[in-house]
Amino acid sequence: MAEALTAAPASIPALLAGATGRLTHAGCDTPRLDAELLLAHALGVKRERLLVDGALVVGGAAGETFEALLARREAREPVAYIHGRKEFRRISLLVDPRVLIPRPETELLVEVGLGLPARSRVVDVGTGSGAVALALVDERPDLDVWATDVSADALAVAKDNARRLDLSVRLIRADLLEGIDGRFDAVLANLPYVADSEKLPPEIALYEPRPALLAGRDGLDLVRRLVGMLEGVPTVALEVGFDQAEAVAAMLSRAGYHLVERLRDLAGHERVVVGRR
Ligand SMILES: C[S@@+](CC[C@H](N)C(=O)[O-])C[C@H]1O[C@@H](n2cnc3c(N)ncnc32)[C@H](O)[C@@H]1O
Structure with a gap:
């Protein structure tokens, strides 16, 4: 069983690596992409910002939000329902x-x-x-x-x-x-x-x-x-x-x-x- 992320402060690359491992373990088809989308959602930024702000340390409320979103995706809820939106x-x-x-x-x-x-x-x-x-x-x-x-x-x-x-x-x-x-x-x-x-x-x-x-x-x-x-x-x-x-x-x-x-x-x-x- 993969270890659950805590809301302890961590850098963006570390959060994404941990989340990707958990979503892979849960059987998701696109674990890295999903982790990036959920982290961007938790931070209220576009996905591309995750690269630019790689050195940023995430913790507190944003970290907790990310953990909650990740738990939903681990239960295989589609990203679009978690976001509440779909581009068409x-x-x-x-x-x-x-x-x-x-x-x-x-x-x-x-x-x-x-x-x-x-x-x-x-x-x-x-x-x-x-x-x-x-x-x-x-x-x-x-x-x-x-x-x-x-x-x-x-x-x-x-x-x-x-x-x-x-x-x-x-x-x-x-x-x-x-x-x-x-x-x-x-x-x-x-x-x-x-x-x-x-x-x-x-x-x-x-x-x-x-x-x-x-x-x-x-x-x-x-x-x-x-x-x-x-x-x-x-x-x-x-x-x-x-x-x-x-x-x-x-x-x-x-x-x-x-x-x-x-x-x-x-x-x-x-x-x-x-x-x-
Ligand atoms: C596969 S979904 C497609 C929804 C949307 N057109 C899309 O492409 O995202 C099928 C839709 O048909 C509706 N539906 C099922 N039976 C129906 C019926 N007898 N008459 C009208 N709509 C029906 C469902 O409620 C559902 O919203």
Whole structure:
């Protein structure tokens, strides 16, 4: 068992070395990076300052804060929940365990939205923190952006983010697009797509909301239902798991989308399926 850090004064390199060892022992994937982010957070500075201020000795309240943050990360709480924030394209979103932490690959959905004609009406289904809808309206204020979520908790976070960022999105509580009266030029969605039986890392399994993750035996229950609601929608973009693009592309072809494209994430996996008609 690694020895717990005390709040005794220590230099930044010594604190980071100790913390990195503890996070490695706890099984974290990026222990050094996480230690730097948490120490910067405890000190209220940007991460780069840790290099510049390497000789600084940290103790007292800042040392205690760092110890508390580190203990949370050792319990595998995601850094974004510890910070309470996640950067997504040009915006910084408030996040907590009521919403999924937005992932970099989801920015592909925003990129599809950026290609829409002026003043298109677009809906982000399963908006969570509001990431896709808010990033889109931030970069394309001409678009008429709607967003739905079945979770009242998630919508409260999205509403808070919209107000704080001063961005205008129509937020609606709905089961997918059920009961929504409006014709859309595009539907964008990062819905739950994890199969019920899939084993997840502790960061996800213990902290992220289950209704934001799981979607039946093959993980495609919600995507399947949404595709069944798309009559007349010219453009659809759906985020999927790394091994689901084939099945979802076939689903969109069957639904009448003659042009079906797959977009890859930075790791080269097909993660967003786009259908046009
Ligand atoms: C994977 S999370 C994605 C959140 C956000 N779009 C993002 O990319 O960060 C899925 C979201 O879909 C919502 N959701 C689950 N079932 C839904 C349904 N039937 N109708 C609408 N939203 C749903 C969840 O509450 C959750 O916020």
